[in-house]
Amino acid sequence: MASQVHFLDIKGKPLLSRDYKGDIPPNTIEKFPLLILELEDDNDEESNYKPFINHQGINYIYISHNNLYICALTRKNENVMAIIVFLSKIVEVLTQYFKTLEEESIRDNFVIIYELLDEMMDFGYAQTTDTKILKQYITQDYFKLVKKTPSRIVQPPNAVTNSVNWRSDGIMYKKNEAFLDVVESINMLISASGHVLNSEILGKIKIKSHLSGMPDLRLGLNDKGIFSEETNNRNLDLEDIKFHQCVRLSKFENEKIITFIPPDGEFTLMSYRLSSNQFLVKPLILVDCKIKVHQHSRIEIICSVKAQIKKKSVANNVEVMIPIPEDADTPKSSAQYGSVKWHPEKACLIWKLRTFPGGKQYFMSSELGLPAVSDPEAILSKRPIKLNFSIPYFTTSGIQVRYLRINEPKLQYQSYPWVRYITQAGDDYTVRIK
Structure with missing residues (x-):
């Protein structure tokens, strides 16, 4: 799968490396920064999105994260997506260990990172990548040099050698x-x-x-x-x-x-x-919205919503987000049920109905001033009404x-x-x- 895995800073300087097969010279990664620069200078737009580079028979497969490059090297014609997924799992595991994965956290935790890399990959082939399992026998205690007498040897959890590697033995609950x-x-x-x-x-x-x-x-x-x-x-x-x-x-x-x-x-x-x-x-919640423009100085919005679900069903936390011109002001709103609030930063009115029984229909109206907009209908026609809701006990x-x-x-x-x-x-x- 992969011969080497490297962590590099944003300039391409190696921070930490692990060689699994020994079939690629250790200094090969030094060419990676130049290859990245050549890729960025390439005028072909598609090449800027390629997650790998082939140079002199070596495949450089990489991802970026927080000003870091995580790069895998291989000689063979490998499955690029499988390696990218593995590199992403490395980032996920290290992030769960260190909260944030960046250059400083790599320098401070290189010992435990080496141990994790040895458990996650063996001779270039992916092994255990489940953080819950890894945390059972690789912990922060590895910062210290612990003499491993027979009584203190850390045994791998059963999940590693068991066919069910996503669940460990010995889980107990008082109430199942x-x-x-x-x-x-x-x-x-x-x-x-x-x-x-x-x-x-x-x-x-x-x-x-x-x-x-x-x-x-x-x-x-x-x-x-x-x-x-x-x-x-x-x-x-x-x-x-x-x-x-x-x-x-x-x-x-x-x-x-x-x-x-x-x-x-x-x-x-x-x-x-x-x-x-x-x-x-069939629309679960149907919205009918009419807009009237009065001499380009104000607009009037009349909106109705109808719950087209069974009467025994209830929609919860319904939000109807009605777009308005960005320079509209001084809204005066009233609703038959629920509350209407003006959100100028989103350029919309949000009509909230906490509960909405099936078969019911409600109305609201709002009037807003228009100091500058010349054609509000053209603007509003480009922005649809958006709805949020949740209906329990129903699929x-x-x-x-x-x-x-x-x-x-x-x-x-x-x-x-x-x-x-x-x-x-x-x-x-x-x-x-x-």
């Missing part, structure tokens, strides 16, 4: 619980007339595991959550599915069953995406957890998992004014 959240973020682009122009769902299944021992979990989803199954005379296919490393992929591929031994604590078990043709296209896609079975063969305790559903506005839930 598992919390599962199905969170769907919906992005929508809605026209001024209320028609959906584009939409997608970004879903995640998150788990917080407080379980003792080495539990084995099995997750069952309803028919709408089964992949490529027939539902209502059409296929509902989850796209861009990504699983946590704990999921047994072979079991899923063969039987469509999600089984796993969970890490301790919080993690994302699965993420997925649904495009607009995979679910019912747009219809995914439901049928069961989450927990089995710990040795301890054989009983545990009752908790399941929640949340639909929320994504980063791009917007409504056009014009």
Whole structure:
């Protein structure tokens, strides 16, 4: 994978190096600063984004972080992205150890960095990169010279030699619980007339595991959550599915069953995406906004919102961000429900509704002065209304957890998992004014 790993300052001066194979001369890294300068001087824009340089049969694969270069050298035609991911994991681990990774922290902690590099890579091949596991036997005590008598030898945790390297043995809880959240973020682009122009769902299944021992979990989803199954005379296919490393992929591929031994604590078990043709296209919260311009000296905004969800459902913490001209001033606002505040730094009015029951509709109005703008409608037509909201106990896609079975063969305790559903506005839930 990699023959050498080097840490360099912003000028390309080596700070710390580790040679794993010995097949590349140690002074080869001295050419790296000149190669970087040549790359920056290159007029080809695409070359400025290349994460590697090939020079005289040597591959220089690098990333930058806090005025540092972390560079790996190799002779062979290696997988560049795999090495970049490994270098990024080095940065992640060192940052969790030292809080910030910079030139000074490298100089102050070179001993522990060498030990971490030796554990994370063996003869150029990536090994353990999980910070929780590394911290079990590489700690700040390594700043001191400790004579390792047989009684004081630090043994690697079982997770390193165990096939389940994301979970260590001996985890115990007085109360065994598992919390599962199905969170769907919906992005929508809605026209001024209320028609959906584009939409997608970004879903995640998150788990917080407080379980003792080495539990084995099995997750069952309803028919709408089964992949490529027939539902209502059409296929509902989850796209861009990504699983946590704990999921047994072979079991899923063969039987469509999600089984796993969970890490301790919080993690994302699965993420997925649904495009607009995979679910019912309907705005969950519909916004109708009218703008009247009065002799270019003031504008009047009349806005209504309607919760197009079931009456038993409630949207929480709804925010309707209505754009206004940057030089608008002295707003006078009133709302049938909730509160409206002027945010001049964001050039918008924010209408907040703490709770919004399904089927309800509310109105607000605002009048603002316009000292200088000549065509406010043209300006506002370029900036859509943005919404934020959260709807508990509801998923747009219809995914439901049928069961989450927990089995710990040795301890054989009983545990009752908790399941929640949340639909929320994504980063791009917007409504056009014009």
